[in-house]
Amino acid sequence: MKDIIVIKCGGSTISELSEAFFQSVVAMQKSGKHPIIVHGGGPAINQLLEKLDIQSEFVDGLRKTTADVLETAEMVLCGKVNKQIVTSLQQANGQAVGLSGCDGNLLQVQAINEEKLGYVGEPTNVNTELLISLMEKQMIPVIAPIGMNEHGTHYNVNADSAAGAIAKELGAEQLVFVTDVDGILKDGQCLEKVTADEIEAFIEDGTIYGGMLPKVRAALNALTETLQSVMIMNGKSTTVGQYGYVSGTTIVKSAVGQSVS
Numbered sequence: 001m002k003d004i005i006v007i008k009c010g011g012s013t014i015s016e017l018s019e020a021f022f023q024s025v026v027a028m029q030k031s032g033k034h035p036i037i038v039h040g041g042g043p044a045i046n047q048l049l050e051k052l053d054i055q056s057e058f059v060d061g062l063r064k065t066t067a068d069v070l071e072t073a074e075m076v077l078c079g080k081v082n083k084q085i086v087t088s089l090q091q092a093n094g095q096a097v098g099l100s101g102c103d104g105n106l107l108q109v110q111a112i113n114e115e116k117l118g119y120v121g122e123p124t125n126v127n128t129e130l131l132i133s134l135m136e137k138q139m140i141p142v143i144a145p146i147g148m149n150e151h152g153t154h155y156n157v158n159a160d161s162a163a164g165a166i167a168k169e170l171g172a173e174q175l176v177f178v179t180d181v182d183g184i185l186k187d188g189q190c191l192e193k194v195t196a197d198e199i200e201a202f203i204e205d206g207t208i209y210g211g212m213l214p215k216v217r218a219a220l221n222a223l224t225e226t227l228q229s230v231m232i233m234n235g236k237s238t239t240v241g242q243y244g245y246v247s248g249t250t251i252v253k254s255a256v257g258q259s260v261s
């Protein structure tokens with residue numbers, strides 16, 4: 001399927017997303033493109049963990065996930081955040097269907113490192129047929145990043161890595177990370193374009209850290225012949241699609257003129 005656009009909405013910005021944002025996603029779909037939303041929900045998970053007095057910590061931008069943390073994350077992502085986004089799209093006259101990665105075996109995963117991270121999974125396979133059949137019926141899939149392995153064990157998946165895997169497997173033409181900063185910042189300035197080599201250097205020197213790490217890793221993993229660049233942009237000022245992108249950082253594999261191998 002052509003014209004697939006994967007939009008990852010970060011938990012950092014979900015509550016800031018405007019009606020115009022959701023209207024622009026629906027307008028994009030009505031103009032013949034195929035948007036998919038993958039969402040996070042880190043701050044909302046933090047809030048409930050705090051209420052329940054459950055401790056959690058992050059390792060390189062990934063939440064160490066015990067059984068209690070997994071249960072909480074799943075409740076928040078699938079029960080609360082997913083339905084908020086579905087509702088906002090329906091209010092904008094779109095037809096949205098909320099799914100977690102467990103529904104229809106949408107996101108099959110394996111543990112990254114159980115000893116270090118607990119129930120944190122990385123995607124191994126995506127049920128693209130399910131997503132395509134929904135999009136063919138003019139539905140907008142809204143995906144919560146909880147995945148499942150072949151034994152039916154659920155895993156917490158970073159939403160950036162879920163979005164990257166889904167974009168790659170579908171051969172999407174665009175992948176957009178909507179977050180709470182204008183893009184990749186260096187010395188307070190938003191960088192317009194960065195290459196894989198520059199990203200490695202920025203990770204090394206500490207310019208890129210925390211929640212930006214899974215974003216740039218997912219972006220670099222997702223780059224293919226079809227998907228030559230990935231955007232990071234601010235949810236506060238963003239509408240997508242026909243209204244154009246306001247500003248942000250474009251991530252490319254290498255400098256202009258060299259294609260992805």
Ligand SMILES: Nc1ncnc2c1ncn2[C@@H]1O[C@H](COP(=O)(O)OP(=O)(O)O)[C@@H](O)[C@H]1O
Binds near residue numbers: 009186210
């Ligand atoms: N170089 C960088 N430029 C911009 N943000 C960065 C950078 N390095 C780390 N970050 C952090 O990454 C955060 C975005 O990631 P995260 O909080 O996980 O958001 P989201 O919920 O949208 O995925 C920013 O708010 C900022 O604190």
Ligand SMILES: CC(=O)N[C@@H](CCC(=O)OP(=O)(O)O)C(=O)O
Binds near residue numbers: 039041042063156160
């Ligand atoms: C393994 C892991 O880190 N999972 C994330 C899933 C949600 C997420 O990614 O939310 P954001 O997009 O808001 O960061 C978490 O538990 O916070």
